[in-house]
Amino acid sequence: MILGNTYVYACPDCQFRVSKRSVRSGTRMDATYYSDLRxxxxxxxxxxxxxxxxxxxxxxxxxxxxxxxxxxxxxxxRFYNDLDHIQEVQDEKKNLAFGDQLEVHPAxxxxxxxIKDALFMNVxxxxxxxxxxxxxxxxxxxxQLQNGAILREELNEDLDYLENIDALLNLLxxxxxxxxxxxxxxxxxxxxxxxxxxxxxxxxxxxxxxxxKFWHPNVKKMKQQCRERNRDAFVLN
Ligand SMILES: [Zn+2]
Numbered sequence: 199m200i201l202g203n204t205y206v207y208a209c210p211d212c213q214f215r216v217s218k219r220s221v222r223s224g225t226r227m228d229a230t231y232y233s234d235l236r237x238x239x240x241x242x243x244x245x246x247x248x249x250x251x252x253x254x255x256x257x258x259x260x261x262x263x264x265x266x267x268x269x270x271x272x273x274x275x276r277f278y279n280d281l282d283h284i285q286e287v288q289d290e291k292k293n294l295a296f297g298d299q300l301e302v303h304p305a306x307x308x309x310x311x312x313i314k315d316a317l318f319m320n321v322x323x324x325x326x327x328x329x330x331x332x333x334x335x336x337x338x339x340x341x342q343l344q345n346g347a348i349l350r351e352e353l354n355e356d357l358d359y360l361e362n363i364d365a366l367l368n369l370l371x372x373x374x375x376x377x378x379x380x381x382x383x384x385x386x387x388x389x390x391x392x393x394x395x396x397x398x399x400x401x402x403x404x405x406x407x408x409x410x411k412f413w414h415p416n417v418k419k420m421k422q423q424c425r426e427r428n429r430d431a432f433v434l435n
Contacts, residue, residue: 206295249305
């Protein structure tokens with residue numbers, strides 16, 4: 199992984215500053231791809247696109263609108279795996295962007311409740327941002343399921359989880375996709391129905407959209423999951 203500059207961002211409400219590093223390039227060679235479109239890539243750090251202010255709890259996007267002028271310049275490009283060391287080096291190179299703070303800490307990713315708050319507070323400025331937040335919410339639920347923080351039975355009854363699935367389906371319905379496009383949303387649409395336990399609906403889309411792709415390993419896997427009435431995301435081939 200090659201890191202780029204680290205930039206400082208200010209909370210629009212109270213000006214509290216946090217930092218966010220940029221990545222020039224990373225590898226996704228060892229990545230695991232899931233059917234909910236989640237990518238688990240150990241060689242590619244997760245960098246938050248928005249965060250919650252530690253001082254006033256305002257949720258804001260880490261983008262050009264909140265970026266403070268002047269970057270914390272990173273060391274010459276190095277192939278490091280030791281992120282803590284890089285952060286230390288960068289923290290030493292303080293500049294005016296710190297405002298009246300002695301130190302600036304990396305922006306934290308939103309947790310499950312934080313993502314729900316962001317959606318509730320309408321921080322999304324367009325459909326793309328809503329899509330991003332709703333995918334993030336789905337993935338955070340699925341990660342919690344994977345690491346045992348929530349049980350499948352609890353998730354099946356979680357109204358926020360189910361409402362988010364329907365909101366994602368609505369967002370997908372509003373988009374115009376070329377049906378021959380490899381990134382067409384039907385696979386994901388089918389999966390969303392399956393996560394919500396609507397297996398009939400899932401099979402219907404599979405029959406209609408993938409009639410000619412029944413041999414595809416991922417389509418076979420999805421059919422199998424439907425037959426077993428399994429609602430979990432699976433690893434793609
Ligand atoms: Zn703040």
